[in-house]
Amino acid sequence: MTDLKTFFNSLTSISPESMSQFSALFHPKVLKKGDYFITQGITAKEIGFLERGVIRAFYRNNEGIEYNKHFFVNPCFIGGYASLITGAPNQIIQQALTDCNIQVAKFIDIQNLYETCPDIERGARILAEQFFVQKEQREIEIVLLDAEKRYQIFQRDFPQLEQLVPQYHIASYLGITPTQLSRVRRKLSGK
Structure with a gap:
């Protein structure tokens, strides 16, 4: 099982001081199979690090039909990223398909570290770039x-x-x- 520190350090080198401040923001949370990490219509405030388990990201249309968008398998970050960035209500639901162990932090607290911990900001940027590339690749696969x-x-x-x-x-x-x-x-x- 890859922990938060090991995973984030794999993105870019993080100083021990920055990692200490970063990891102190997270607290453990357990999701049982079927539980939701985030639902549709709420404004996201937290980001999670999936230590163990599988989560599906999906949206539901007006007729109640669900479309799976992504599977999150540990180790990875989860959360309503678009909602976190824009402040708009979340549209992508995230639900545990297995029992999950997560480390959760308030996104604003992580953002507040960027000024004094540029290595944390760099890691977050690299993570966002990876998400963008995955999303683009997935869109290409579905269409082509x-x-x-x-x-x-x-x-x-x-x-x-x-x-x-x-x-x-x-x-x-x-x-x-x-x-x-x-x-x-x-x-x-x-x-």
Whole structure:
């Protein structure tokens, strides 16, 4: 299990003093399977570091249909990033698919460190850049690749999720129906 300090130091070198101030902002939180980290319509105030577990990020349309946008697998940061940055109500819901251990901090407290801890700000920038690249890559995959290729990328990027996540969540993430996912899986297994 990768802890917060190890993960953040993997982004960029952080001084012991900065890391001490940064890690002091976080407190542990447990999410049980089915619990929400953030819901739609509220303004995000906290950011979390997922130490253990799996969280799905999804949105729900006016008819109540859910679309899985992303799976968060430890170690990683979670939260309503667009809401944190803009102050607008959150649109992407984040729900635990397994029991999760999280370290949570108020986003404003982290931002307040940027002035005196430029290494923390640099780490946050690198993290935001990584999120942007992942988001762009995902958008390209959804538009340009067929379901079979998207499924193969899912298997590569999330090898442990097939056994942990219901198939309808995987199908939603891939932008296909569960029936289509079954066909793709059958075709790739050679049956």
